[in-house]
Amino acid sequence: MLVSGRSVLLTAALTLAAGSAAAQSQFEKYQKMVAEGSPVELFELVGEGLWKKPQGPKNASLEQCDLGLGAGVLQGAYARLPRYFRDVDRVMDLETRMLHCMMTLQGRSLEEATKRLFGNADKPSEMEYLSAYVAGQSRGHAMAPGQSHPREQAAYELGRKLYFYRTGLWDFSCASCHGEEGKRIRMSELPVLYKPEAARPLIATWPAYRVSNSTFKTMQWRINNCFRQMRTPEPVFGSEVVNAMNMFLTVTAQGEPYRGPGTKR
Amino acid sequence: MADPMKIRATLKGDLADVRVLMGHPMETGQRKDGAGKPIPLHFIQEVTVKLNGKTVIEGQISQAISRNPVFSFRVKGAKSGDKVEISWLDNKGDTNRTEAAIA
Numbered sequence: 147m148l149v150s151g152r153s154v155l156l157t158a159a160l161t162l163a164a165g166s167a168a169a170q171s172q173f174e175k176y177q178k179m180v181a182e183g184s185p186v187e188l189f190e191l192v193g194e195g196l197w198k199k200p201q202g203p204k205n206a207s208l209e210q211c212d213l214g215l216g217a218g219v220l221q222g223a224y225a226r227l228p229r230y231f232r233d234v235d236r237v238m239d240l241e242t243r244m245l246h247c248m249m250t251l252q253g254r255s256l257e258e259a260t261k262r263l264f265g266n267a268d269k270p271s272e273m274e275y276l277s278a279y280v281a282g283q284s285r286g287h288a289m290a291p292g293q294s295h296p297r298e299q300a301a302y303e304l305g306r307k308l309y310f311y312r313t314g315l316w317d318f319s320c321a322s323c324h325g326e327e328g329k330r331i332r333m334s335e336l337p338v339l340y341k342p343e344a345a346r347p348l349i350a351t352w353p354a355y356r357v358s359n360s361t362f363k364t365m366q367w368r369i370n371n372c373f374r375q376m377r378t379p380e381p382v383f384g385s386e387v388v389n390a391m392n393m394f395l396t397v398t399a400q401g402e403p404y405r406g407p408g409t410k411r
Numbered sequence: 412m413a414d415p416m417k418i419r420a421t422l423k424g425d426l427a428d429v430r431v432l433m434g435h436p437m438e439t440g441q442r443k444d445g446a447g448k449p450i451p452l453h454f455i456q457e458v459t460v461k462l463n464g465k466t467v468i469e470g471q472i473s474q475a476i477s478r479n480p481v482f483s484f485r486v487k488g489a490k491s492g493d494k495v496e497i498s499w500l501d502n503k504g505d506t507n508r509t510e511a512a513i514a
Contacts, residue, residue, distance in 0.1 A: 185479035188434045191415045267478060268436065360478040 173335060176411075184409040186278060186355050189270065189362045193279025196272055202252030211247035213240070213280065214292075224284035225404045228301065228393045229292030237292070237301040239392045241366045242384035244276055263383055264367050267360040274362045277353045277407075284404045289350055291396040298393065301386075305394025308387065309340055314378035323375070334411060342398055349399035351408025358411055365392055418511040420495050427489035427513045429460070431497050432481050439474045454502055455480065461496040462486060489513055 197208050213223035214231065228239040234246060241263075248259040265271035292298040312319040321340070323329070329336040337344040353364045369391050370380045381387040414434030421428050433455065440452035452474060460468035467486065486495075491513055498508035 183477075183481040185432050185434070185481055187417050188415050188432050188479060191417060357477075 173333075177409075180357050180411070181409045183357075184355055186282075186362070186407040186409065189275055189278035189355065189407065190282040191279075192270075193275035193277070193282075196275050197279055202248065202254040204251065204253035206251050206253070208244065208247050208251060208276070210251055211244065213243055220280060220283040222284050222287040224281045225287035225289050227291060228298075228389055228396060230295035230297045235297075236386075237297050237389050237393060238384075239365065239389050240277060240280060241273055241364055242389055244273065244280070245384050260383055264364075264370075265361070270362050274353070274364055277364045278362055281353055281404070281407050285406070287404050289346075289396060289400050289402050289404055291393060291400060293397060301390045301393040302397050304386070304390035305392070306340070308391055309394055314376050316377050318376040318378075320372065320376075323372075339395055340398060342400075345395060345399040346402035347405075349395050350402040350404050351406040351410075354406060354408040354410045356410050362407070363410075414507070416497070416507055416509040418495055418497055418509055420511050420513040422489060422491050422513055425488055427486040427493070427495070428483065429486060429495055429513075430481065430483040431509075432479065433458075433499060433507070434479055435499070435501065437474060437476055437478045437480065452502060455499045456502050457500040458482065459498050459500075460484075461494075462489065463494050464496070 200207050210217045212218075212231075212233075213220065214226055214229050215221075215223045224240055227243070228237050230237050231243070231246075238246065245256075245259055248254045249256060262271050263273050265274055293302065309320045309324075312322070316322075319325075323331070323336050324339045327338055337348055339345045339348070352368060353362065355362050366383060366388055369388055370383075373380050415432075416434065417432045419430045435455050436453055437455065438450050438453040440449065442450045444450050454474040454476070455472055458468070458470040458472060459466060460470075468484065470482075472480075493513045494510055495513060496508065496510040498506060500506045
C-alpha cells in the first residue's frame with residue numbers, strides 16, 4: 147500500500163535519507179532482484195488475447211486501433227505517446243486512446259468501457275492487461291512523445307504547470323514530494339521527476355507490475371494515486387489533466403529506450 | 412480466464428536456461444477478504460518438468476511462494492529443439508501445463 151495515514155506521511159516525507167549513497171545501492175539491488183522474478187509477460191499474454199478478441203455491440207477486436215502509427219501498427223507505438231490525434235483534435239496517451247478505440251471500433255459506451263479501469267491482484271482490469279501488451283511492443287524504442295503540434299506543446303506546458311502547482315487540503319504540489327534530491331517515504335525513493343536523469347529510467351518502465359501487492363499498474367493509475375496522496379480529487383480518466391501530466395513526464399524522459407513493462411516495489 | 416503460463420528456454424553451451432512463469436493466486440490461507448472471512452489456502456503443490464517426455468524435476472512447493480511464481484533452472488546436456496514440458500498441480504486438484512522447444 148502507499149502512504150495511508152496523515153501522521154505517517156508527515157513524519158516520513160520530510161525525513162532526509164541518511165547515508166543516501168549506501169541506501170541507494172540497496173534500493174538498486176532490491177530493484178534488480180525484483181525484476182528477475184517479474185511475471186509481466188503473463189500480463190502481456192492475456193492482454194494480447196483481449197486485444198484480438200471481438201467484443202462490444204460491433205463485435206470487433208481492437209486490432210484496427212490506430213495508436214498513432216496507423217491502424218493496427220503496434221511496434222513502437224507506445225513509445226511515441228502521448229501525441230496529438232487529428233481525428234479527435236486532442237492529445238491522447240495510451241489508455242485514453244484505447245478507450246477511444248473501444249468506443250469507436252467496438253461500439254462500447256463510455257460508461258461500460260470505464261466501469262472497472264483499475265483492477266486488483268485477484269482480477270486485473272482489461273485496461274491493465276491491454277496496456278501491458280501494447281507497451282511491450284515498444285521495447286527498445288526510444289521514448290519520443292509528440293512535440294510538434296501546438297496542442298502537444300500546450301499539453302506539455304499545462305503538465306509542467308500542474309507539476310509545480312500547489313493545491314488541495316494540504317497545499318501540496320507534485321514537487322512537494324518529487325522536488326528535492328534524496329527524499330524518501332518509508333522504503334520508496336521520491337524521484338525528482340522534472341529532471342531528465344530521474345525521469346528517464348522510471349518513466350520508461352511504466353506501466354509496471356508492483357510486487358508489493360502483486361498487481362499490474364498503468365500510468366493513469368500512478369498519476370491518479372499521486373493526486374490522491376496530495377488529497378486532491380482524482381482526475382477523470384482520460385481527461386486533459388492526466389494527459390497533460392503524462393505528456394510532461396514523458397517529454398522529460400524522452401530519448402530513453404523503453405524497457406517496460408517494468409517491475410516496481 | 413485460465414491463468415496463463417509461459418516458458419522461455421535458451422541454450423548456453425550445453426546448458427539450457429529454462430524460465431517458467433505461472434499465473435496462480437498462491438493464497439497463503441492467512442489473508443481475510445473484505446468481510447473479514449479467511450481466504451482459503453490455494454497454492455501450487457507440485458511442479459513437474461519433463462525433457463522430451465522424461466521427468467527431470469519433480470518439485471514440491473508450498474504457500475510460502477509468492478503469487479504468480481517464476482522459476483528458473485538449468486538443464487545439462489540439452490540440445491536445441493528439445494521439448495520442455497512443465498505442469499503444476501495445486502491443492503484443489505487443478506492443473507495446468509505448457510511446453511516449449513529449447514531455442
